[in-house]
Amino acid sequence: MMRSMLFVPGNSAGMLLNADVHGADGLILDLEDAVAPGEKDAARRLVQGAVQTLGFPGATLIIRINPLGTPYVEEDIARMVPLKPHLLMPTKVASAEDVTAISTLVAQAEQKTGLPQNTVGLIPLLETAQGIEHALEIARSDPRVKALFLGAEDLSSDLQAVRSKEGAEIAYARGRIVMAARAAGIDVYDTPFTDVNDDDGLQQDAALARALGFTGKAAISPRHVAGINAAFTPSPGEISYAREVLAVIEEGERLGKGAVSLRGKMIDKPIVDRARKVLQTAVLLGLERGAL
């Protein structure tokens, strides 16, 4: 489970060296937009060395690769799969066919390396109008797809929309991608908040993302990691309420009651499910003891 995913430029030796000190649950080592076209070869080798040497234990390791149709994607996959990242992030994914093409290349690299099939998962980056409209088919296209990720900057450009902090222009895309991912039973991650110096704006944006159903959110700056983690961590009040809900339900079952209430509100299945999810997240984050 990732609350935060921190972008780390693949050709920056210093940022790679310090990538895992900021508390991000996931690291996105970036071979795409953060790397100039003439430096793709250098970035691949630097990322290769960093992963093999530093390993980044404790973080979910994601490598963002260049899009299909570029001269870099095949080499990206061939060289990154042997590093066994948890996830590869294919970019500008527009259809299920795109995922199939990527998955085929990943399977070939796994076979060549002697890795079991489906060792490496995918988190497609949807950042075009076509990608958003095909979100459900992309989410269901391949067992490698573990999550979807919304990229609002390229999407806004594709939509010919004006990007804003409030995000009205991506409201539909956010709803659509969450709906698709949840319908497919996978996780979903929100686009980064790009104003590095606006902490209040980040808090509002992360809180909105959580309220909309996102699993977590990406960060382009280490400064944003703590704020995102906080927004996606159940509060003590939420944990306490979830405990109360489950206690009331258990008590109701013991007494053979068909319906139970808490603080004057009827407790139905969605509330119980949500309470279980809160406690499950709390256990995963070490905030609560108990079995998952």
Added chain:
Amino acid sequence: MKIVREAIAGTLESNDVFVRVSPADKGLNIQVQSIVLGQFGAQIEQAARQTAQMLGVQNAVLSLDDRGAIDCTIRARVETALLRGAEVQA
């Protein structure tokens, strides 16, 4: 592998190393400048030499300007510069 042209890799940023390679006739000539030359100069040179040998480069001049790079960074930058100097696409 034969170095056929001058090539560079890396940066002068902190924790990185800037590597320049150029063709040569007789053996490997490795020059190291580093902010930690006294403590790690020999290891830096060894990392560069091992990388060149691994790639089968016998003749080249390698100039390294180190800004506190760790071993894997040095090897990655040297490998990139050598492959570029040999005009090998990878």
